Amino acid sequence: MKALLVAEYRDGQLLGSTYELVAFANQLGAESAMFLVGSDSALPQYDGPLYLADSGKYSEFNPAVHKQLLLDVIAKEQPEMVVFAHSSYGWDLAPRIALTLGAAQVSEVVEIVDGVPVAPVCNSKLRRQVKANTDRTVVTLQAGAFGLSDEPSGSPTVEMIDTDSDSAAQIEFCGYEEAEAGGVDLSKADVIVSAGRGIGKPENLEIVEVLAKALGGEYGASRPVVDSDWADHSRQVGTTGQTVSPKLYVACGISGAIQHLAGMKKSEFIVAINTDKDAPIGEVADVLLVADLKQFLPVLTEKVRAL
């Protein structure tokens, strides 16, 4: 089996997800080659052929042109599998490649069982095995699913690549906007009590906040709470917010979507309060309390204060 790994590069840096692709190929026992639109000043530590296009010339984001560069490499390497991270770069480019190749695309693969990719369904409450009907497949890998077993090492055999299809450029990339700075630095808190959509209304944020205070910590939030402007973005935990690992993380009314888990699952001790016994947060929680947070939190806060 031969796999082509599509590495990622942003703002002058090689992204760490690149090594998850390598771990995946190693787990499959696949022979691999790598593709990158990046720079020779930030090469991956990888023993194998690397097809490198210059991001200065082709832009860090330009789907039509990156697609053409990648298709040229696929034509040359003839991989059975093209592997992306399930990331803003990967889920954008992968369908474009899959369609041109006539290949099945399996998104957000979490594991491979007997050679068959497995993907989450319904907010990770279910899993499915996906059978491709095509010889060639495109996969995107869930962030963190294929961990790094070894420290990256090695140096690639670099081949610079070019394309003259700039007529294909349809999208103009005008630069990055950094995440808003300021607000709280959750990474410094020993205890984080986070509010999810289960709080129901903004007024209920207070019962989360007072518990956080009683425990000597900070309050955090899941994305819907931030999107609704009930809490500041600096409070958001998850892939598009902060990554935290406090001594205690209390998730109140949070279902446990993968993008939230990615930001908090390394916490030392995790408590979840949820009315749904089957909520996926149960997968990472040390204790899941099946309760209505509106009733439970005030009682807990009183008892903690009384200690």
Added chain:
Amino acid sequence: MKILVCIKQVPDMESKFKINAEGTWYDGIDLAWRMNEYDEYAVEQAVQLKEQVAGSDLTVLCIGRQQVQETMKKALAIGCDRGVHVADENSHQKDPFEIASVIAEFASDKGFDLIFTGMQSQDRGSAQVGVLIAEMLGMPSISTIVDFAFADGQISAKRELEGGIKALVKTTAPALVTCQLGLNTPRYPTLPNIMKAKKKELLSVEVADLLKVEAKQETAKIYFPEKKGGGLVLEGEVADLADQLIQILKDKTAVLA
């Protein structure tokens, strides 16, 4: 300006799921259904664009069973002008390639200037259909947008990247965008608009008339993940639970010391 928004009906994710008899999908019975969350942002953005550009016409499209018309009516009440229901009893067995092909086939001769989709569906979550439709129609697409502006045929959008960083991008209509959570503040349908929506056109077409391709993948098996980690699950009266939790925190953590 002609606008299309694609929506999917999905189960409420807090539902108690069961697996169907074939073991290939969740059982559709006894579930509460709603509009895919990402598509709520798509509908809102499409309606805002329609309100911005005088003389616009906004179509909402959904592939699925008869029951999806209930969700489509919400989109009509929010401001879509007409609905196209692609009737398909088995849409849950179709792969993203088939779903996108059906939508692209429908759209191919309609001359839409802008197409809105969600970035992913909550149940299958492939994050493929939007980008595929655009590729099939040969138009540019911008995925995962959290900001959208339109002026003089130019689209300026912000794509959301990991860590909350955004990429600023521009393209020209006709184009497609896939909408991420938090793009806007979706409005609620008002009672008068719900009444008005009942009179709006809701056309039904058979999926067989639009489906010209075969699936590239199928779900071989669906199942509940094994509960790993062996976390404790506690149920009962709140005061008892609070006492139990405090004891556990004293035993297992240093935060109450």
